[in-house]
Amino acid sequence: MKARWRLKLLAALTSIFMLFATTACGAQDNRTVITVWSWEPSMKAEAQDFEKANPDIRVEIKSTSGYDNLNSAIQDGYNMPDVVQLEYYALPQYAVSGQLRDITDETQGYGDNYTPGTWSSVHMNGRAYGVPMDSGPMAFFYNDDVFQQAGVDASQIHTWNDYYEAAKKLKAIGVYIAADAGDASFYNAMIWLNGGRPFRTSGDGKTVTVNLANDAGTRGFTAFWQKMIDEDLINTQLSTWSDGWKDALASGSVASVFTGAWMPSLLLADVPGSAGLWRVAPMPTSDGSSTNSENGGSALAVLNLSRKPEAAMRFIRYVCLDQSGIAKRVDGGAFPADKATLNSNQFLSKTTVRDSRNIDVPYFGGQQFNRVLSHAAENVSVGYQYLPFEVYARGDFRATVGQSYKWSSAERAWLKAEERIQAGQTDADGKPLTPPQQPGAKIGLADGMTAWQKDIKEYGTNQGFTMQ
Helix, strand or coil: CHHHHHHHHHHHHHHHHHHHHHHHHHCCCCCEEEEEECCCCCHHHHHHHHHHHCCCEEEEEECCCCHHHHHHHHHHCCCCCCEEEEECCCHHHHHHCCCECCCCHHHCCHHHHECHHHHHHCEECCEECCEECCCCEEEEEEEHHHHHHCCCCHHHCCEHHHHHHHHHHHHHCCCECEECCCCHHHHHHHHHHCCCCCEEECCCCCEEEECCCCCHHHHHHHHHHHHHHHCCCEECCCCCCCHHHHHHHHHCCECEEEEECCHHHHHHHHCHHHCCCEEEECCCECCCCCCECECCCEEEEEECCCCCHHHHHHHHHHHHCCHHHHHHHHHCCCCCCEHHHHCCHHHHCCCCEECCCCCEECCCCCCCHHHHHHHHHHCECCCCCCCCCHHHHHHHHHHHCHHHHHHHHHHHHHHHHHHHHHCCCECCCCCECCCCCCCCCCCCHHHHHHHHHHHHHHHHHHCCCEEC
């Protein structure tokens, strides 16, 4: 009897176990899972809304950023994303090396939705390798209060000469018009703005032409910026985004910034005390024309090794093309790449910037700043090409062109020390000041560009490109 009872109990337990096992199997998540690498703050919210409309797909968002991390994942062959956010300048490097899926067929007709500058930035040799997500048309952000103290109406600065004359008036009251310690992103954007086309890559991606030394647009901006530095009208000691740079903007000792249209939310976050004092104007150009360039902005792309390209493209379409997906990013402070948003009255009439507390702040004194920025996006010229190894080149900029900024700062410090000595000033102990060592032969921006070109060509040759 006991044996039979044990057998019946065992059979019952087995049935119960199998019932639970079957139920558990039925509850398994059979959705297609895609992994997205993105630094965009709103991307998790985007994924949640996308999943509601696409219940067969689950999206894993990872805030992994940095091209070294992406390179390692590709090289190792595991833990790779299906969708990756890439800055426009970096996209060609991954496209030409065969790491990105050619999505030309999947994006037929998309071009009319985007500004010419962003749409051209996701193409190589007429093929599409990404979909524009945001953009960074250049604009002139300035502290109107400081400019007025110097007697300058910054809204009337249209040419580089206007900018130069304003810089001299600002310097007379102890203010720098800008700070630049050697920023490749800024320098490239200014070359583009001036019509420069120093880099060319052949259709097959194998031949690269570098002409920094003789390109007219490059030479023109280099000469202008050298003049500004030589006359001590640019602060060459403060690196962009450093604490010192932010403090200088906050105090008004640096009065303006040439940068991308994504700047409003960052100004509010980094320089909150200046709310209401700042304004936005179109970029001044060498001849006063309305042309423009991009500084920043990014696209979403599908890695070639992804096994779920269709699901990946569905997510990209939602984020970059669907108006609800775009609106979520724009509300979070991103600057759009699509024409519909750029031309919408709600976007154009905006006079506030939303802070981290979800409070709308009239940072630009009630100005409808997006009207200026939207117009700036429309004026971006096309035809500028990035290097197929731009990530390396921008890193090398500091080691080459950056030396001229260091020389300028050292020369300026030496001159100031000499002035103190000539004036008979002493140190804290009342002893005569020791003359500092004078910097060596001048290293100008043109010298730095020559060194940069040499490094770029050597690197390209070592990577297997035919360099010209």
